[in-house]
Amino acid sequence: MKTSLLACTMLFCPVAFAAPPHWEYSGEAGPAQWARLTPEFGQCDGSNQSPVNLSDLVKAELAPLQFHYQVGGKSLVNNGHTVQVNYAPGSTLELDGMPFELTQFHFHAPSENLIEGRSYPLEGHLVHANDKGELAVVAVMFEPGQANPALSQAWQTLPTKAGEIHAFKEPISAASLLPANRDYYRFSGSLTTPPCSEGVRWLVMKQPVQVSQAQIDAFKAVMHHPNNRPVQPLNGRLVLQ
Ligand SMILES: [Zn+2]
Structure with a gap:
């Protein structure tokens, strides 16, 4: 959106192409207000939102997750809401008989x-x-313990300011972030940030992965504030395990 805004400014094109409004994790542009910030964030008031408290778990025959990951993490960006590793094409998760590419x-x-x-x-x-x-998000929980080797590599130089991007000298592997045990929970939800689009397949790994307190602190220092949306009601959705 920012790119199109820039292009529009130069071509004097209409306001309709303006970037979406600013949102935050607290205050006047905080989670309770997201749906009212702009019509395109309207789904944030939807009934199938994420995150959730995974509870009342229902036993199901969930198919094993098939990860076909390459070493493809190419850059690290601080977008003001999180720190994100952008991934090269070619790494997939096989789910519901379809390949989903890791982005x-x-x-x-x-x-x-x-x-x-x-x-x-x-x-x-x-x-x-x-x-x-269509989107599929694999969530990995981290618990305090040993330093995480994958994060040590990815977070060697954390971009401290919003908009800052670092290219990796050596590509990063996403596979090393996954727990050894691939059991998972599954439910249907949404993006946890505006525009909160629904229809997202959520796969939450049951086994947490270890991270050191220093690594957690380094991430928090760059974010300056918690970056978690509060849990949303399940509204009758089932969480399968
Ligand atoms: Zn997220």
Whole structure:
């Protein structure tokens, strides 16, 4: 959107192409107001929103997740709401008989989703899209412990200011962020940031991965504030396990 705004400014094109409004994690542009900031954020008031407290878990025969990840993390960007690793094409998750391509992964502190009421200090979101533009997010919970080697590599030089981007000298692997045990919970939800688009397939890994307190602190220092949206009501949705 920012690119199109720039192009529009130069061509004096109409206001309709302006960038979406600013939103925040607290205050007047905080989560409770997102749906009212602009019509395009209207889905933030929807009934199938994320994150959620994963509870009343329903036993199901969930198919094993098939990750086909390459080493493809190419750059790290601070977009003002999170720190995100942009991923090169070619890494996929096979889900519901379709390939979903990994496009980026990013983090929230504290965790956005809760597992049976439990919050974690950090949650990673690996965002995938299929060729119809449908999204699948794999969420990984982090618990305090040993320093995480994948994060040590990815966060070597954390971009401290919004808009700052660093290219990696060596590409980063997303596979090393995944827990050894691939059991997961599944539910249907949304993006956890505006425009809060629904129809997102959520896959939350059951086994947490370790992260050091210093790594959590480094991420929080760059964000300056918590970047988790509060949990949203399930409204009758089932969480499968
Ligand atoms: Zn996220």
